[in-house]
Amino acid sequence: MASLSLNNVVKQYGKGKHALQVIHGVSAEIEKGEFIVIVGPSGCGKSTLLRMVAGLEEISGGEIRIGDRVVNRLEPAERDIAMVFQNYALYPHMSVFENMAYGLKIRKMPPAEIKARVDKAAGILELAHLLDRKPRQLSGGQRQRVAMGRAIVRQPQVFLFDEPLSNLDAKLRAQTRLEIQKLHRELGITSLFVTHDQVEAMTLAQRMIVMNAGVMEQFGTPEEVYHRPASTFVASFIGSPPMNLLKDVPGSRGGTVLGIRPEHLDIGSDGWEVRVETVELLGAERLVYGRIGGEAVIVRTDESQPAPAAESIIRVRPREDRLHWFDAGSGKRVAA
Known part of the structure; x- marks a missing residue:
């Protein structure tokens, strides 16, 4: 070799x-x-x-x-x-x-x-x-x-x-x-x-x-x-489903894109408001597709949580230690 x-x-x-x-x-x-x-x-x-x-x-x-x-x-x-x-x-x-x-x-x-x-x-x-x-x-x-x-x-x-x-x-x-x-x-x-x-x-x-x-x-x-x-390219290409990339959510900063993996969003009683569009049932896990304002978002949950209904409103809280920040222009990763 x-x-x-x-x-x-x-x-x-x-x-x-x-x-x-x-x-x-x-x-x-x-x-x-x-x-x-x-x-x-x-x-x-x-x-x-x-x-x-x-x-x-x-x-x-x-x-x-x-x-x-x-x-x-x-x-x-x-x-x-x-x-x-x-x-x-x-x-x-x-x-x-x-x-x-x-x-x-x-x-x-x-x-x-x-x-x-x-x-x-x-x-x-x-x-x-x-x-x-x-x-x-x-x-x-x-x-x-x-x-x-x-x-x-x-x-x-x-x-x-x-x-x-x-x-x-x-x-x-x-x-x-x-x-x-x-x-x-x-x-x-x-x-x-x-x-x-x-x-x-x-x-x-x-x-x-x-x-x-x-x-x-x-x-x-x-x-x-x-x-x-x-980069945002790597974030969106690696991972199934891909990382959520959001520009206009509470806590975001000007000139940056916030990245969060679907499994790092927890459904609860507070957090970002998500309007549910559809839910995929995949055996042991569920993928919830929705929107935060005008931006698409995916949330991954396990079978222990009830599946939300389409058109319902849920709240999700991102895990603070799992946030990623990228430059909106170049797409490159920036320090938190």
């Missing part, structure tokens, strides 16, 4: 006044063995950033290091990385064993070592009983595990995952997330994982890079990103 360093990495298409910059000076130091998730909405540049690390996209500025080597001008095959895509890209005429072994055969590795590596990876991924099957005989989750196995046998310095779970249904996504966590614990290989799913990011990441329009908005642990978002 190796460390990974991004130093003011820039990507633009075209030159001069017609140039379109899509990655704006991303810098991050990733330690050996870390599992880093790059998360953001569609079109934010997360896959472009990953492809630059892989060597599939040229960088326009800055520096990428894998271990002690600057890899800016190295071909993908020279970077000692392995990549897993959302489409499994398996050879349909080959067995699972042959698919996993193919890259090693191309490198002319001895057959005995190839078998040892494939058998070890198949054991980790619970594929040992499927090695003779063809891809058409496998489920989507099994095919994705084969694709991961093909990457594992290469024993790379860095794993790159480009939305590998996006083709799976919700149950398989959750199951495969657990398998990826287990895989990382066993192998400890430095990993970059791209996703647009913030739940996936929160559950997988040791640290996460939150991207927005080519800019790295925040780089931190899931707990840091959730509990101390660096």
Whole structure:
């Protein structure tokens, strides 16, 4: 495994006044063995950033290091990385064993070592009983595990995952997330994982890079990103439902936006007046959607509290130690 360093990495298409910059000076130091998730909405540049690390996209500025080597001008095959895509890209005429072994055969590795590596990876991924099957005989989750196995046998310095779970249904996504966590614990290989799913990011990441329009908005642990978002973008993107962002409530200050998570608003006999619009019943919890004046607000409660009726008026009190303040112009976090 190796460390990974991004130093003011820039990507633009075209030159001069017609140039379109899509990655704006991303810098991050990733330690050996870390599992880093790059998360953001569609079109934010997360896959472009990953492809630059892989060597599939040229960088326009800055520096990428894998271990002690600057890899800016190295071909993908020279970077000692392995990549897993959302489409499994398996050879349909080959067995699972042959698919996993193919890259090693191309490198002319001895057959005995190839078998040892494939058998070890198949054991980790619970594929040992499927090695003779063809891809058409496998489920989507099994095919994705084969694709991961093909990457594992290469024993790379860095794993790159480009939305590998996006083709799976919700149950398989959750199951495969657990398998990826287990895989990382066993192998400890430095990993970059791209996703647009913030739940996936929160559950997988040791640290996460939150991207927005080519800019790295925040780089931190899931707990840091959730509990101390660096901007209104991060506050609204990370969390389901997102943080409430309010400009005109009692106690707010000029030029700032007040942020409060839905679970940090307590229904009671005093506090802000909320007109209820609708209530979602979600088993053990309820989401109350309403308005404070003209601003939308969401309140999360548990099943122990009675659900308020639509069009009723309730009062909610924010927890004072859970308030977040952001600059109304830049959207950046400011001191309380």
